[in-house]
Amino acid sequence: MSPRAAPSLRRRLMVQLLVLSAVLAVALYVAVRLGAERASEATLDGILGAATTTIAEELRSVEGGAELDLSPGTFSMLAAMGEERIFHRIDIRGLPVTGYDDLPLPPTTPTALEPAFYDATYRDADLRLAAVARSLMIENRAAPVLVIVGQTREGQRAIARDLGNRAAALGLVVFLVAVPLSLFATGTLLRPIGRLAEAVGRRGGHDLRPVRHPAPAELMPLVEQLNAFIARLRQTLAQTETFIAEAAHHIRTPLATLRSEAELALRQAGDEPTRARLRGMIRATEESARSANQLLDHATVLFRADQRAQDRVELGAMVSALADRFRPTADLKEMEITLDLPAAPMETTGDAVLIESALRNLIDNALKYSPAESRILITLREDEGFARLDVNDRGRGLGGETQAALSKRFRRGGNVGGVVGSGLGLTIVSETAAAMGGRFALKDRKDGGTCATLWFPFSS
Amino acid sequence: MRYALVPLLVLIAALLGQPALAFEIEAEHRFGPEGATNELAVLSTTDISFFAPLAEAFLARQPNLALRYVQAGSQDLYRAIDGEGAAFDLVISSAMDLQMKLANDGYARALPADLVAELPVWARWRDRLVSIAQEPVVLLLADAALPDGMAPPRSRRDLIALLRDHPQLFAGRIGTYDPRISGAGYLFLTQDARMSDSIWRLAEVMGRLDARLYCCSGDMIAGLLSGDLLVGYNVLGSYAAANLPEGSGVQAIALEDFTVTLQRTALIPVNAPLPEAGAALLRFLLSDEGQLIQSRATGFAVMRPETFATQPWLRPIRLDPGLLSSLDSMTRRRFLAEWTAALDQP
Numbered sequence: 001m002s003p004r005a006a007p008s009l010r011r012r013l014m015v016q017l018l019v020l021s022a023v024l025a026v027a028l029y030v031a032v033r034l035g036a037e038r039a040s041e042a043t044l045d046g047i048l049g050a051a052t053t054t055i056a057e058e059l060r061s062v063e064g065g066a067e068l069d070l071s072p073g074t075f076s077m078l079a080a081m082g083e084e085r086i087f088h089r090i091d092i093r094g095l096p097v098t099g100y101d102d103l104p105l106p107p108t109t110p111t112a113l114e115p116a117f118y119d120a121t122y123r124d125a126d127l128r129l130a131a132v133a134r135s136l137m138i139e140n141r142a143a144p145v146l147v148i149v150g151q152t153r154e155g156q157r158a159i160a161r162d163l164g165n166r167a168a169a170l171g172l173v174v175f176l177v178a179v180p181l182s183l184f185a186t187g188t189l190l191r192p193i194g195r196l197a198e199a200v201g202r203r204g205g206h207d208l209r210p211v212r213h214p215a216p217a218e219l220m221p222l223v224e225q226l227n228a229f230i231a232r233l234r235q236t237l238a239q240t241e242t243f244i245a246e247a248a249h250h251i252r253t254p255l256a257t258l259r260s261e262a263e264l265a266l267r268q269a270g271d272e273p274t275r276a277r278l279r280g281m282i283r284a285t286e287e288s289a290r291s292a293n294q295l296l297d298h299a300t301v302l303f304r305a306d307q308r309a310q311d312r313v314e315l316g317a318m319v320s321a322l323a324d325r326f327r328p329t330a331d332l333k334e335m336e337i338t339l340d341l342p343a344a345p346m347e348t349t350g351d352a353v354l355i356e357s358a359l360r361n362l363i364d365n366a367l368k369y370s371p372a373e374s375r376i377l378i379t380l381r382e383d384e385g386f387a388r389l390d391v392n393d394r395g396r397g398l399g400g401e402t403q404a405a406l407s408k409r410f411r412r413g414g415n416v417g418g419v420v421g422s423g424l425g426l427t428i429v430s431e432t433a434a435a436m437g438g439r440f441a442l443k444d445r446k447d448g449g450t451c452a453t454l455w456f457p458f459s460s
Numbered sequence: 461m462r463y464a465l466v467p468l469l470v471l472i473a474a475l476l477g478q479p480a481l482a483f484e485i486e487a488e489h490r491f492g493p494e495g496a497t498n499e500l501a502v503l504s505t506t507d508i509s510f511f512a513p514l515a516e517a518f519l520a521r522q523p524n525l526a527l528r529y530v531q532a533g534s535q536d537l538y539r540a541i542d543g544e545g546a547a548f549d550l551v552i553s554s555a556m557d558l559q560m561k562l563a564n565d566g567y568a569r570a571l572p573a574d575l576v577a578e579l580p581v582w583a584r585w586r587d588r589l590v591s592i593a594q595e596p597v598v599l600l601l602a603d604a605a606l607p608d609g610m611a612p613p614r615s616r617r618d619l620i621a622l623l624r625d626h627p628q629l630f631a632g633r634i635g636t637y638d639p640r641i642s643g644a645g646y647l648f649l650t651q652d653a654r655m656s657d658s659i660w661r662l663a664e665v666m667g668r669l670d671a672r673l674y675c676c677s678g679d680m681i682a683g684l685l686s687g688d689l690l691v692g693y694n695v696l697g698s699y700a701a702a703n704l705p706e707g708s709g710v711q712a713i714a715l716e717d718f719t720v721t722l723q724r725t726a727l728i729p730v731n732a733p734l735p736e737a738g739a740a741l742l743r744f745l746l747s748d749e750g751q752l753i754q755s756r757a758t759g760f761a762v763m764r765p766e767t768f769a770t771q772p773w774l775r776p777i778r779l780d781p782g783l784l785s786s787l788d789s790m791t792r793r794r795f796l797a798e799w800t801a802a803l804d805q806p
Contacts, residue, residue, distance in 0.1 A: 068790040072654060076782030083586045085564045086781040090790070098790040123566040 009193075013186040021178035025171025033164030040156045044128070048151060049115035051078050052130040055088070056147040061136045066092060066145070084152045085125055091146040092136070103148055106131040110146075125152050192216050196223070208234040237302070245299040248292040255292065259285040294424035297357050301428050305435035309351040312459055315380055315387055316341045318356060323378065326363050333372045337363075340379040346387045348456035350436040355456070358432035361425040362391045362452050369395035370449070386438065386455040394449040403442040429454070483540040485532055491515040492526030499526045500737045503541075504552040505534050505644075506724070507678070510702065510757050517753055518744045525737060533675070534558055534643030541567050541729055549738030552592065552726045554696065555643035557650075557783040559725045563589040564781055568727040572739050575746070583723065585779050591723035592745045593754050594767070596774055597648050598700055598712040598719065600684050600692035605629070615717035616658040619691075623665045629690065630669050635680045636693040638673035640796055644722075648694040650786040650795060651720045651777055658717070660802050666693070667803035678703070684710045696722070702757060716773045723779055 051074050060067045068090065078086050089096055089103040103122060106129070110116035115130040129150035135142045192215060199213040210227040259282060266278040323337045330337050348355070366376045374394035381388055398406065405411060407430040412423040426442070429452070433440035438456040445451050489508050492499075492515075504511065508531055515527050530548070532540065534555030540546040541562050553559050562568060568588035576587045583591040599619065601612055607626070613619040623630050637645020652659040672689070674680045677699040683689035685708060700712040726745070728738040744750045768774055777783070785791060 066790070067794050068788065069794055070785035070788045070791040072782035072785040075785045076778065076780050079781035083780070085566070086784060087564075088788070098788050125566065 010186050010190055013189065014182055017182035017185065018175075018178060021175050021182070025168075025175045028171045028174070029164055029168040032167030033160060036160040036163040037157075040160060041128075041153070044151075044153065044156055045117050045130070048078065048128065048130045048149060049117070049132075052115050052132045052147055052149040055090075055149065056132040056134050056145065059090070059134070059136055059145060059147070061138050065138060066097070066136055066143075068098065078149070078151050084155055087122060087127065087150040089146075089148045091148075092138070093143050094146075099148075103150060104129065105146075105148070109133060120150070122150065127151065128153050192219060200226070208237070241299040241302050244295050248295040248299070252289060252292045252296075255285055255289045259289065291424070294361075294428070297361070298424050298428050298431075301354055301357060301431050301435070304351045304354050305431060309353075310349055311352040312347050312349055313352045313355050314345045314347050315355075315389065315456065316346055318352075318359065319378055319380060319389065322356070322359050322363055326367060329367060330376070333367070333370075335367065335370060335372065336375045338375055338377045340377065340381075342381060346380060346382070347459040348387055348436065348438075349459040350456070351432075354432045354435065358429045358454065359389070361428050362454070365425055365452070366391050366393035366395065366450075369393065371395070374449075383455065386457055389454045389456070391452045392445060392449065394445075397444040397448065397450050398442065403440075406442065407440070483532060483536040483544060483546070485530055485536075487531040489529045490526060491529065492519045493523075494526075496526035497524045498734060498737060499528055500550070500734055500741060501528045501530070501548045502550045502552065502738075502741070503530045503532060503537055503546065503548040504550075505532065505537055505554050506552060507531065507699075510698065513753050513757060514745065514750060517749065518741055522737075522740070527741075535641075538562065538643065545731055547731055547733050548729055549732045549734045550726055550728055550741050552724060554722055554724050555647055556723055556725055556777055556779060557647050557787050558643050559589055559727060560585065560779065560781060560783040561787055562729075563727055564784060567729055569730045569732060569735055571728060571742070575739060575743055578746070582776060582779065585781075589725050589727050589779065590742070590746070591779060592726050592742070593698075593724040593751075594721055594776065595697040595724065596714050596719045596721045597694050598697045598714055600681065600695050600700055600704075601711055601713055602684055602687070602690045603709045603711070604687070605690035612711065612713055613715070614713075615715055616656070616662055617717070619693075619715070620658070620662055620665050623669060623691070627669060632670045632672065633688065633690040634666050634669055634671040634693065635674055635683050635689045635691065636666065636671055637680075638675060639799060642675050644677075644696070645694065646786070646792070646796075647722075647777070647783075648720055649799065651775075652694070653795070655718045655720070655775060660798075662693070663799060663802035671803065681710075694720075698757070714771070714773065718775045719771075719773050721768075721774045721776045723777060725779065 054074055055068070055070065058068060058070070070088075075086055078084065087100050087103050089099040089101065091097065100122075104118075104120035104127075106116045106118050108116065110131050110133045112134055115132050117128065117130050120127050120129055127150035129148055131146060131148045134145050134147075136145050137143070196211075196213055196215050196219060200211060203209075208230050210230055211223055213223070215223050262278050262282045262285060266275055266282065269275045269278060319341065320339060323339055327337060363376070363378070370376065370393045377390075377392040379390045379392075403426075407426045408423075411427075430440045433454055433456075436456055438454060440455075441453045443451055443453075487508050489512075490499075491512070502511075508529060511529060515529060519525060519527060534553050535558070537551065537553050538555070538558040538561070541548070541551060542565065551559075551562070563585060570587045571590065573587065576584055576590065579590055583594075599613070605622075606612060610622075613622050623634070637648065639646035639649045649659065672683075674683075677696040680689065680692040680695055681699055681703045684692050685703070695712070697712060697714075704710050704712065726742055728735050728742070732738050745754070768776065786795065
């Protein structure tokens with residue numbers, strides 16, 4: 001079962017970046033809209049205040065009351081921006097004397113010549129008003145005068161709205177640009193993770209070296225943990241292999257003693273049932289010894305595969321030497337080992353001990369499972385840039401099993417019959433081939449028997 | 461008791477059926493077919509005779525529409541809309557300041573956007589008030605006013621000199637508007653005063669020569685034609701062009717120091733019963749055909765910006781709330797007091 005996937009980092013980053021840019025766009029709109037409104041409001045208040053003060057100052061006292069000469073320029077100026085509506089009112093001693101009698105009064109009476117600004121609704125219009133107070137000598141008495149000028153602010157609002165809309169359009173553009181940018185940014189940001197995963201995934205099954213792939217600082221804890229895990233795994237594996245090797249070694253010696261004792265007993269035994277039992281015992285001992293040997297071999301393979309020795313091995317010479325070593329055994333079964341080697345040397349680079357172990361296992365298997373008086377053909381040639389070694393026999397074939405199945409540890413074919421074996425031989429061969437950067441194939445021959453093939457890369 | 465109520469009920473019914481117009485109407489005329497389903501009501505300061513060709517051309521393409529045309533003075537027209545809320549579909553006046561005040565005070569309805577968009581900025585205020593014609597305010601001079609071989613005055617300075625030099629000739633034979641009763645007269649005077657101080661010297665000279673004050677352009681023109689007057693100051697150009705035939709012995713002069721140019725403005729009141737019909741009439745007045753009929757009647761190119769380039773002395777009155785300042789009651793009182801003081805020589 002694969003682990004449950006948490007929400008994708010890419011999607012989370014994307015969503016967060018997009019939400020962020022949307023928030024920024026809205027903030028831009030609000031800031032510009034409010035800013036434009038405040039700025040234009042302040043400017044227009046300045047003009048309105050100045051106009052109101054000017055009108056207040058133009059009030060003169062004359063015989064029998066006050067006199068005023070409103071300048072058209074003042075009103076034109078107030079109305080200029082956006083063609084606003086203008087209202088005014090002048091009170092003397094609290095009584096309206098000119099203008100719009102019902103124009104709303106300021107909430108608090110302004111101080112002398114300092115305009116007070118306020119908002120009010122008048123004649124279905126939202127007005128911004130300024131009020132200025134002063135006093136005037138009328139009939140030898142100081143009379144309080146209040147001058148109020150109001151204007152609509154439709155033009156200002158239209159401008160603020162226009163600016164706001166432009167900011168909104170800009171925000172939208174920012175947002176639209178943010179979409180491909182955040183796609184790009186998340187891609188760039190997440191690429192090291194993908195690269196690291198790829199680098200780890202490319203490693204061979206037995207490659208337990210620490211990960212040295214460059215990773216960003218944020219990924220370093222993960223890499224360190226991974227390396228610590230690998231180190232623990234390697235140690236555990238090493239301990240296991242050492243244990244198996246030790247165990248095999250400790251079993252081998254007493255088994256040898258047991259076997260020689262049993263052979264001695266067989267020679268001295270007289271009655272047939274005892275001899276039969278002793279023979280069975282010897283065979284079982286042989287089987288055990290072989291298993292122990294192969295366990296030892298296998299542990300060696302695993303151990304040395306990790307070491308990655310870089311010897312130059314001349315395959316032809318090694319095959320010849322091995323064939324010579326197996327010839328006495330072959331002679332016992334009246335079998336023949338034929339070599340077909342190239343004239344030129346073929347070199348591969350790797351662990352000589354491992355390669356020899358693999359070849360030995362192949363030849364041993366061929367001898368074990370072939371009938372007497374058959375021939376084993378070993379050929380070495382170049383095949384698509386690799387050194388290819390075939391071991392052909394006339395044995396029982398794969399018996400319907402797959403190569404992968406047979407290459408598993410302690411797995412033996414269904415047709416081994418009474419032949420002694422541990423089920424480790426092909427495991428050793430296939431692991432060696434993988435460790436050397438080569439390949440191993442096993443298939444039935446057309447007219448009976450098995451063809452085991454090993455490919456090794458040439459030395460560079 | 462029961463019978464005593466009857467006359468009252470009759471009165472109420474009469475008031476409801478035929479809304480009484482409390483403002484003073486100068487003239488009224490109904491154009492269009494008798495059985496028309498809709499009746500467009502127009503309130504205007506323009507003489508019916510000027511408007512008739514426009515009304516007929518407009519109604520020719522509106523089969524089911526009649527037009528009730530009410531002519532009133534500019535002050536009465538203002539009061540009808542501001543005070544009485546009279547129901548009209550289009551209000552046309554040459555008193556720009558009063559029209560401006562109506563629009564500013566919220567009595568004007570927003571006009572269709574397409575109608576407003578076609579107008580230059582100087583010919584409209586927001587989307588409430590539009591100019592349908594422009595016409596200069598001219599000086600009328602009878603040929604008899606000029607001594608033999610003398611060129612007509614080209615500026616106010618020339619006019620003042622002419623009047624000063626011949627007091628016997630001009631005494632009691634100068635006519636101008638009475639700004640206290642005529643809205644247009646007040647507007648022209650305030651605009652004159654805005655342009656130049658020479659108006660005050662002219663007022664003093666006219667006062668010394670016992671100038672006669674009139675309510676309307678038409679009366680002044682009649683005075684000139686009859687020979688009672690030799691000079692008419694501040695007469696609407698359209699009236700002069702229409703009522704002064706060739707060889708009448710009176711010429712209209714656009715003074716070259718400056719000639720105030722009036723815009724005849726129109727608005728649709730907020731309480732208009734048929735605002736769409738009002739807008740249709742307004743659209744017709746602004747159309748090439750409507751403009752052609754108006755210019756044929758008045759002799760002036762209307763609503764043509766190039767007029768100002770070829771005749772630089774024409775000074776259009778700005779259509780903006782600056783006009784409102786002269787309507788302020790204190791300002792008006794002070795201005796009229798000054799005018800009266802200048803005119804009434806001790």
